[in-house]
Amino acid sequence: MGMDGASWDALHLLMASDRLPALAGMVSEGCRARLDNHGQGYSPAIWTSMATGVPPEEHGIDFFTTWAWRNPFSGRLRYAHWARAFRFRGSHQLLRALGFRRVAVSSAQRRRPALWNLLTAQGRSVGVANWWATYPAEAVRGALVSDHANSYVQRLRRDLRTVDLQPHQSDLLPSLTCPESLFSHLWQPARMGDRELLELVSRFAHLSEDQQDRLRRVEVFARGDELSVLKFSLLQDLFTIRATRTIITEYGQPDLIALVLGGLDAMSHYFWRFLFPEHFSPIDPAEMAVWGDALPEYYAFYDEALAELRALFSDPTIVIVVSDHGIVPVLPEGSLGPNSGTHDDGPDGVWLAAGPGIAGGRDAGRISMVDVAPTVLHMLGLPVPRDLSGRVATELFEKPGQVRYEDSDLDGTPPSDPGGPLDEGTEDEVASRLRALGYID
Numbered sequence: 001m002g003m004d005g006a007s008w009d010a011l012h013l014l015m016a017s018d019r020l021p022a023l024a025g026m027v028s029e030g031c032r033a034r035l036d037n038h039g040q041g042y043s044p045a046i047w048t049s050m051a052t053g054v055p056p057e058e059h060g061i062d063f064f065t066t067w068a069w070r071n072p073f074s075g076r077l078r079y080a081h082w083a084r085a086f087r088f089r090g091s092h093q094l095l096r097a098l099g100f101r102r103v104a105v106s107s108a109q110r111r112r113p114a115l116w117n118l119l120t121a122q123g124r125s126v127g128v129a130n131w132w133a134t135y136p137a138e139a140v141r142g143a144l145v146s147d148h149a150n151s152y153v154q155r156l157r158r159d160l161r162t163v164d165l166q167p168h169q170s171d172l173l174p175s176l177t178c179p180e181s182l183f184s185h186l187w188q189p190a191r192m193g194d195r196e197l198l199e200l201v202s203r204f205a206h207l208s209e210d211q212q213d214r215l216r217r218v219e220v221f222a223r224g225d226e227l228s229v230l231k232f233s234l235l236q237d238l239f240t241i242r243a244t245r246t247i248i249t250e251y252g253q254p255d256l257i258a259l260v261l262g263g264l265d266a267m268s269h270y271f272w273r274f275l276f277p278e279h280f281s282p283i284d285p286a287e288m289a290v291w292g293d294a295l296p297e298y299y300a301f302y303d304e305a306l307a308e309l310r311a312l313f314s315d316p317t318i319v320i321v322v323s324d325h326g327i328v329p330v331l332p333e334g335s336l337g338p339n340s341g342t343h344d345d346g347p348d349g350v351w352l353a354a355g356p357g358i359a360g361g362r363d364a365g366r367i368s369m370v371d372v373a374p375t376v377l378h379m380l381g382l383p384v385p386r387d388l389s390g391r392v393a394t395e396l397f398e399k400p401g402q403v404r405y406e407d408s409d410l411d412g413t414p415p416s417d418p419g420g421p422l423d424e425g426t427e428d429e430v431a432s433r434l435r436a437l438g439y440i441d
């Protein structure tokens with residue numbers, strides 16, 4: 001279970017006041033460590049390193065976006081990664097004028113197999129939900145909900161102007177999920193009325209009537225707009241939790257479930273100063289009254305999701321909680337924009353494991369992001385491809401057992417076109433979120 005931006009500082013603070021029973025239980029029952037992301041600050045790069053067992057130089061995903069160019073004659077969209085080298089003033093306008101498009105990183109850009117490819121090749125089953133850079137959804141044994149599925153639902157919700165309309169089959173973007181029929185299970189429960197939304201939000205923020213009204217009307221994740229950050233982080237995470245639940249109920253418990261909850265990162269960027277006010281100049285008490293519970297409750301919401309998903313597993317199951325990076329206060333505070341928390345230099349993330357065979361109550365120090373994939377393979381009793389740079393984190397286990405290695409025979413050559421018809425509305429939805437967090441301009 002991935003919690004984007006989960007930070008040990010926040011966990012320690014909130015566990016001390018008994019607000020995170022499931023996570024605190026994992027700490028005492030299992031093994032904890034800091035996740036070393038090699039100083040990386042970009043989420044897609046880190047999550048892909050965890051899933052592949054190799055660093056960004058090898059798997060090829062090192063940022064949120066890249067460039068593509070549509071050939072006007074053939075109509076085909078081709079990657080033009082080299083265009084990223086253009087970084088002078090006005091270069092983006094120039095590239096756009098020449099027909100280039102900035103596109104989100106995608107699974108087609110990944111040069112190395114991820115855990116779900118490796119397991120599928122070994123005849124094992126997976127359930128993947130909202131892992132970074134998984135659109136277009138690859139063919140897996142089991143089910144995969146790509147990271148664009150949620151953005152697509154949000155876009156439809158906005159474009160259709162009503163939550164009651166069913167999207168036409170022709171509106172559906174292929175490759176959002178594997179199998180494609182899975183998407184129809186996800187759209188219906190994603191609808192939510194105004195009253196339900198306000199009720200959900202009330203635990204995170206104590207809003208005035210005016211703010212409640214604005215929350216209802218806010219349509220996109222917008223830079224500087226706290227209400228939009230809360231609304232769309234929450235909708236995104238509820239979607240991912242539902243998707244995971246649906247995978248388990250529709251397809252049964254697979255050998256590996258891998259999900260990333262992404263909202264906590266955005267919430268931490270915007271609300272860090274309310275959790276650690278001592279790092280900042282005095283905060284207006286009226287603002288604190290509105291937003292003071294935002295992060296504590298968001299962590300508690302994740303804690304509940306962890307407990308709920310764990311309860312769905314019928315067999316004894318190893319649970320791993322990881323985050324890509326921690327959060328540090330934005331300093332100097334004089335230049336404080338909408339963001340008060342940041343992770344530009346890749347502060348350590350979280351590594352927690354508990355379950356059968358995992359050492360109890362142990363602090364394992366620091367474990368690299370590239371160790372996640374080999375460690376998971378070993379837990380499943382599978383051989384570890386020799387060409388991974390990560391190692392099996394044997395310090396997590398009571399008795400680690402013999403690690404088996406094998407030569408990997410999966411072809412890691414990515415296609416040269418981005419695959420799947422990239423949909424401009426959904427790309428815009430993804431871009432608005434990246435812009436709100438300051439990752440792209």
Ligand SMILES: [Zn+2]
Pocket residue numbers: 005265266269343437
């Ligand atoms: Zn972030």
